[in-house]
Amino acid sequence: MALLRAENDRLRRELANLQAPGLWQADIEETLEAGSVPAGDPAVRLPLLEAMLETAPVGVVLADGQGRIVHGNGWVERMLRHPVLHSADTESYGEWVAFHADGTPVENHEYPLSRVIRDGEEHSQIDVHYRRGDGTMFWMRVIGEPVRDADGNRVGATVALVDIDEEKRLLQEKEVLLGEVNHRVKNSLQLVGSILSLQAREARGEGAAVLQAASARVRAVAAVHASLYHDDNVRTVEFGEHLRRFCKTLADGLGARERGINIVVDTESVTLRAEKAVPLALVVNELVTNAFKYAFPPDIAGSQDLDENTRHVQVSLSRTDGGQVAVEVSDNGTGSGTNFEEASFDRQPTKMGRAESQSPQPVKNGLGTTLISTLTRQLGATVTQETNDGWMTRIVFEP
Numbered sequence: 001m002a003l004l005r006a007e008n009d010r011l012r013r014e015l016a017n018l019q020a021p022g023l024w025q026a027d028i029e030e031t032l033e034a035g036s037v038p039a040g041d042p043a044v045r046l047p048l049l050e051a052m053l054e055t056a057p058v059g060v061v062l063a064d065g066q067g068r069i070v071h072g073n074g075w076v077e078r079m080l081r082h083p084v085l086h087s088a089d090t091e092s093y094g095e096w097v098a099f100h101a102d103g104t105p106v107e108n109h110e111y112p113l114s115r116v117i118r119d120g121e122e123h124s125q126i127d128v129h130y131r132r133g134d135g136t137m138f139w140m141r142v143i144g145e146p147v148r149d150a151d152g153n154r155v156g157a158t159v160a161l162v163d164i165d166e167e168k169r170l171l172q173e174k175e176v177l178l179g180e181v182n183h184r185v186k187n188s189l190q191l192v193g194s195i196l197s198l199q200a201r202e203a204r205g206e207g208a209a210v211l212q213a214a215s216a217r218v219r220a221v222a223a224v225h226a227s228l229y230h231d232d233n234v235r236t237v238e239f240g241e242h243l244r245r246f247c248k249t250l251a252d253g254l255g256a257r258e259r260g261i262n263i264v265v266d267t268e269s270v271t272l273r274a275e276k277a278v279p280l281a282l283v284v285n286e287l288v289t290n291a292f293k294y295a296f297p298p299d300i301a302g303s304q305d306l307d308e309n310t311r312h313v314q315v316s317l318s319r320t321d322g323g324q325v326a327v328e329v330s331d332n333g334t335g336s337g338t339n340f341e342e343a344s345f346d347r348q349p350t351k352m353g354r355a356e357s358q359s360p361q362p363v364k365n366g367l368g369t370t371l372i373s374t375l376t377r378q379l380g381a382t383v384t385q386e387t388n389d390g391w392m393t394r395i396v397f398e399p
Contacts, residue, residue, distance in 0.1 A: 059161030062147070065154060067093075067117045079140070079163055082133025090114040098128035098140070112144025116157040122146065127164065139168040220285040223249070237277040240267035240317055246281060247288065247315055254292045260311055261296055263288070267317040270325055272399055279375040280327065280395075286368045287329040287393055288313055295333025295390060325399045330392035 053060050059076035061084070063069045072084030085095050091108055098106040108114055112124035124144045129137055144159040200211035223246050244265050251263040272280065291313045316328045376383050381397035 058163075060158060061113070061161065062156060062158045063087075063113050063117060064156045065117065067091075067113065069113075070156075076161060079161060080130065080132055081136075090118050097131040099131075101127075101129070112142050112159050113157050116144045116146050117154075127168075138163065138165040140164060219249075219253075220246070220281045223281065236271050236273055238269060239272045239277055239280070240269045242277070242281075243267050243284065243315065243317055246284070250285065250288055254289065256292075259292075259296065261292065262312045264312050264314040265316075266314065268319060270317055270319060270399070272325070276325075276379060276397075276399060279378050283372055283375050283379075283395065284315060284327065284329060286372050288315065290368060291329065291331040291333065291391070295331040320396065323399075324396050327395045328392060330390060332390040334390075 053073040054075075056073065056075065059079050060073045061069060061076060062071040067087070067090035069085065069087045076084050087093055087095060090111075090113065093108045093111045093114055094105075096111070100106060106126070106128050109118065110126065112126060115121045115124040122145065125141065127139060127141050130140045131137055141162040141164045142159050143162065144157055146154045147156040147158055149155050200208045203211055223242070244267060247263050247265045251257075251261075254261075256263055295313070296311060311332065313329065313331045316326075318326050320326050376395060376397075379395070379397040381395045384394045384396075386392045386394075
C-alpha cells in the first residue's frame with residue numbers, strides 16, 4: 001500500500017505538470033518525428049505517463065477541479081467491466097453504483113473524489129460493494145487525494161480503485177473460524193463446569209462450596225463465549241443484553257426465588273471487546289455471589305425488619321458522560337454484601353442493619369476477593385464502594 005501511494009503521488013505530480021492549455025491536443029507524433037522536442041518536454045512525457053497508468057495494477061481515475069471525470073486507465077474497465085463513466089460533476093457520481101456493507105447505496109457526496117474536490121479533504125478512503133457492468137458484485141477500496149499544480153493550487157483529484165474482494169473473503173473466513181473457536185471453547189467450558197458441579201454434589205462442607213464456586217466462574221466465562229458466537233461480530237459482545245441473560249442464570253443458580261431475593265438488572269446498550277467482556281463477567285459473578293453470601297446470609301435472612309419481597313441485588317450498566325463504562329452492583333441487605341475488601345472479616349449485623357467488624361485482624365482473603373482485585377486491575381478500572389442501606393460497588397473503566 002505504501003508503494004501504491006508513492007506511485008500515486010508521483011503520477012499526480014506528473015498530471016499536474018501537464019495542465020498547460022492546449023497540451024492535451026498537441027500533435028505529439030508529428031513533433032516527435034521532427035525531432036525538435038527534448039526528452040524532458042511535457043509533450044513527450046504525456047504518452048509515457050499514459051503508458052505507465054496502463055501498467056499500474058489498479059484502476060486510476062482523474063477528475064478536474066469541477067469534478068468532471070476526464071480520464072481512466074484500462075484497469076478501470078477490466079475491473080469494473082464497463083467503460084469509464086465520464087461523470088459531468090460530483091453530483092453525477094451516483095452512476096457509479098456501489099453499496100455500503102449494510103446494503104445502503106453510496107451517495108454522491110460519499111465518494112472520495114467528491115470529498116476531496118467538494119469538501120476539500122486531503123485524503124479520503126472508502127470500501128464499497130460495487131456493481132460491475134455485468135451485474136456481478138465485488139468489494140473495492142477507493143482512495144482519493146487532490147492533484148495540485150506547481151504553485152500548490154488544487155486543479156483536480158485522482159482516485160485509485162483497488163480490488164479487495166479476496167481480502168474481504170479471507171476476513172470473512174477468519175470471522176467464521178473465530179466464531180467456531182468461541183463455540184468450541186464455550187462447549188468445553190460448559191463441560192468443565194458440569195464436571196465441577198457433579199463433584200460438588202459428592203463433596204461435603206467447604207469442599208462442596210469451593211467446587212460450586214469454581215463451577216460458577218467457569219460458566220461465567222462460557223456465557224461470554226456463547227454470546228461471542230451468537231452475536232454478528234465474533235470479536236465483541238453487546239454486554240447489556242448479555243448481562244440480562246447472565247444475571248437471570250445466576251439468580252437461578254443462587255436460589256434467588258427460594259430465598260426471596262430479587263435481582264434487578266438495569267442496562268444500556270454497551271458493546272465490549274472480548275478481552276473486556278470476560279473479566280467484567282467474572283467480576284459481576286463474584287460481586288453478585290458476595291451479595292447473596294454476605295448481604296443476605298441464610299442464618300440472618302429473616303432476623304431483620306426487612307420484607308422478603310423487597311430484598312434485592314441490583315446490577316446496572318451504563319455509559320458515563322465521558323464515554324467510560326460504569327457497572328454497579330448493590331444490595332439492600334444487612335451484611336457486608338458486595339464489599340469484597342471487607343468480606344474476609346468476621347461480620348455480624350448491628351441493630352441499625354449495618355455490619356461491623358468484630359475482629360481487628362482480617363482473615364486470609366478468599367479467591368473471590370483476589371479475583372475481583374486482579375480483574376479490575378486488568379480492566380484498568382477505578383473501584384468505589386459505599387454503604388447506604390446496604391453495600392454498593394461501582395466499577396468504571398475505558399471500553
